[in-house]
Amino acid sequence: MAHPMMATLERELILYRRLWQASVFSSFLLPLLFVLSIGVGVGNYITGGVDGVPYLNYVVPGVLVTTAFQIAIGESTYPVLGGFKWQRSYHAMRATPVQPVHMVGGHLLYLVFRAEVATVCFLIVVGLFGAIDSWWALATLPVVALVSVASAAPVTAFAASIENDSYFSLLFRFGLIPATLFSGVFFPVTQLPELFRPLAYLSPLWHGVVLSRAATLGELPPGETWLAMLGHVGYLVLWGVVGLALAVWRFGKRLQD
Amino acid sequence: MSDQSLIRARGLVKRFGDFTAVDGIDLDVARGEAFGFLGPNGAGKSSTMRMIGCVSTPTAGELSILGMDPVRDGTRIRARLGVCPQLDNLDPDLTVQENLTTYARYFGLSRAEGRRRAAELLEFVQLADRATSKVDPLSGGMKRRLTIARAMVNEPELVLLDEPTTGLDPQARHLLWERLFRLKQQGVTLVLTTHYMDEAEQLCDRLVVMDTGKIVAEGSPRSLIEQHSTREVVELRFGESALDGFRDKLTGIGERVDVLPDRILLYADDGDGAVAEVHNRQLAPSSVLVRRSTLEDVFLHLTGRTLVD
Numbered sequence: 001m002a003h004p005m006m007a008t009l010e011r012e013l014i015l016y017r018r019l020w021q022a023s024v025f026s027s028f029l030l031p032l033l034f035v036l037s038i039g040v041g042v043g044n045y046i047t048g049g050v051d052g053v054p055y056l057n058y059v060v061p062g063v064l065v066t067t068a069f070q071i072a073i074g075e076s077t078y079p080v081l082g083g084f085k086w087q088r089s090y091h092a093m094r095a096t097p098v099q100p101v102h103m104v105g106g107h108l109l110y111l112v113f114r115a116e117v118a119t120v121c122f123l124i125v126v127g128l129f130g131a132i133d134s135w136w137a138l139a140t141l142p143v144v145a146l147v148s149v150a151s152a153a154p155v156t157a158f159a160a161s162i163e164n165d166s167y168f169s170l171l172f173r174f175g176l177i178p179a180t181l182f183s184g185v186f187f188p189v190t191q192l193p194e195l196f197r198p199l200a201y202l203s204p205l206w207h208g209v210v211l212s213r214a215a216t217l218g219e220l221p222p223g224e225t226w227l228a229m230l231g232h233v234g235y236l237v238l239w240g241v242v243g244l245a246l247a248v249w250r251f252g253k254r255l256q257d
Numbered sequence: 258m259s260d261q262s263l264i265r266a267r268g269l270v271k272r273f274g275d276f277t278a279v280d281g282i283d284l285d286v287a288r289g290e291a292f293g294f295l296g297p298n299g300a301g302k303s304s305t306m307r308m309i310g311c312v313s314t315p316t317a318g319e320l321s322i323l324g325m326d327p328v329r330d331g332t333r334i335r336a337r338l339g340v341c342p343q344l345d346n347l348d349p350d351l352t353v354q355e356n357l358t359t360y361a362r363y364f365g366l367s368r369a370e371g372r373r374r375a376a377e378l379l380e381f382v383q384l385a386d387r388a389t390s391k392v393d394p395l396s397g398g399m400k401r402r403l404t405i406a407r408a409m410v411n412e413p414e415l416v417l418l419d420e421p422t423t424g425l426d427p428q429a430r431h432l433l434w435e436r437l438f439r440l441k442q443q444g445v446t447l448v449l450t451t452h453y454m455d456e457a458e459q460l461c462d463r464l465v466v467m468d469t470g471k472i473v474a475e476g477s478p479r480s481l482i483e484q485h486s487t488r489e490v491v492e493l494r495f496g497e498s499a500l501d502g503f504r505d506k507l508t509g510i511g512e513r514v515d516v517l518p519d520r521i522l523l524y525a526d527d528g529d530g531a532v533a534e535v536h537n538r539q540l541a542p543s544s545v546l547v548r549r550s551t552l553e554d555v556f557l558h559l560t561g562r563t564l565v566d
Contacts, residue, residue: 088346
């Protein structure tokens with residue numbers, strides 16, 4: 001007997017098989033363009049790299065996590081709201097033994113799958129550029145899974161709570177874009193004015209970037225310890241667990257009166 | 258189980274804040290029955306259906322579905338229900354067949370079993386030739402048939418249909434009624450809501466008439482007509498707007514006179530006799546129609562309002 005969470009994941013995968021071409025740009029080409037323009041283009045002007053790491057190699061792990069972060073958030077906005085308002089697919093599931101926890105779980109598993117596919121493709125390509133320093137890079141696979149869940153779960157809860165999709169543009173403008181720019185992807189957070197640094201530390205993306213960078217460089221970044229690494233993991237787990245609980249609660253609320 | 262009600266409600270209430278959608282209703286639906294809720298929009302039909310479908314929690318009263326408590330055993334009950342909602346919620350990006358096979362998986366069926374049932378059901382709802390088509394280009398009637406096929410994928414004991422033919426053209430409605438009639442013959446228990454009296458007459462063995470959250474009458478379509486209306490109804494139209502003045506002039510003809518904004522209804526067992534009497538009184542209606550009484554007349558009599566506004 002198939003688990004209901006696998007059934008909802010299966011639906012997402014069937015849809016993905018049909019629509020994957022549409023995701024090629026954002027999942028594969030866009031990150032590659034970032035790496036080429038900023039990693040290689042801008043990187044040529046940065047002599048000595050960052051903390052002794054060539055700039056390309058510094059940027060690659062950040063872009064990798066950012067890709068997962070953006071897929072996770074993007075796929076948890078309109079598609080989730082649409083499942084309640086437009087296609088009403090969650091209402092269709094609600095008439096079956098599938099419960100809110102299975103709907104949310106299947107959705108998050110699907111985003112992990114998306115993140116892993118993007119990461120594997122990305123690693124192969126940047127590996128050919130010589131931007132990967134260690135087999136530890138494989139540790140980015142669990143890292144992107146963690147970042148996906150940590151960022152998608154709370155956004156899923158948010159999307160399940162609103163009626164109007166205009167809130168999403170606020171989320172993109174004041175959440176997604178600043179997080180992408182200031183979470184240590186392109187330059188160390190220590191470059192930020194002290195006042196703003198805590199904002200970067202709050203973002204799950206920054207913690208993911210630190211973990212991912214440690215993995216592709218194959219060494220602990222300056223100022224980091226193994227214990228601090230565990231702290232980053234724990235912080236992401238916390239976002240994931242709280243977000244998941246909120247999402248399941250909001251789904252239940254919306255589907256039962 | 259067989260001699261027990263599939264649905265049993267006592268004093269069932271649903272409130273949304275200050276608004277009472279369902280106001281203390283009693284229900285008993287037996288296995289194999291086709292049971293209908295007839296009433297205008299806002300009568301509380303859909304709220305009742307949602308409680309039966311275990312997606313709405315009763316505010317008060319008792320409700321048991323398939324002998325179980327919908328609050329505690331919602332998941333187990335849903336596993337044995339088929340639901341055809343008022344608003345289509347098919348997956349527009351999946352094919353016709355995939356809509357059924359993915360749904361089958363929600364009930365824990367194997368992929369092979371899902372494909373087998375999908376093929377069988379598409380045959381049943383006459384969509385087999387559209388199996389690989391997307392959902393969007395289908396007509397309204399086809400989509401509704403697909404939704405019904407989807408509701409059957411778990412071989413439910415009880416199928417809930419919320420306004421199954423609203424918005425469909427007459428041909429599509431007849432095709433749908435014919436399919437639903439087949440399901441009924443196969444022994445599936447059907448519970449449906451409708452604001453079309455002809456639909457209720459076509460499909461329902463028994464129905465309740467609902468108005469403002471209450472059940473105002475209950476019985477078979479025929480017995481409701483016998484109890485609450487006359488055998489025939491005469492519809493009179495006059496070429497003027499102020500029809501109220503005719504009420505007195507028509508008093509005494511038939512059993513009852515109802516003046517509507519656009520026409521006057523005379524309830525009489527002998528329609529032709531009533532028409533003759535109208536002409537005897539020197540009244541000259543611009544049009545006269547003698548017809549059989551319908552559930553619409555029953556509803557009008559019970560609530561003073563028409564079903565479809």
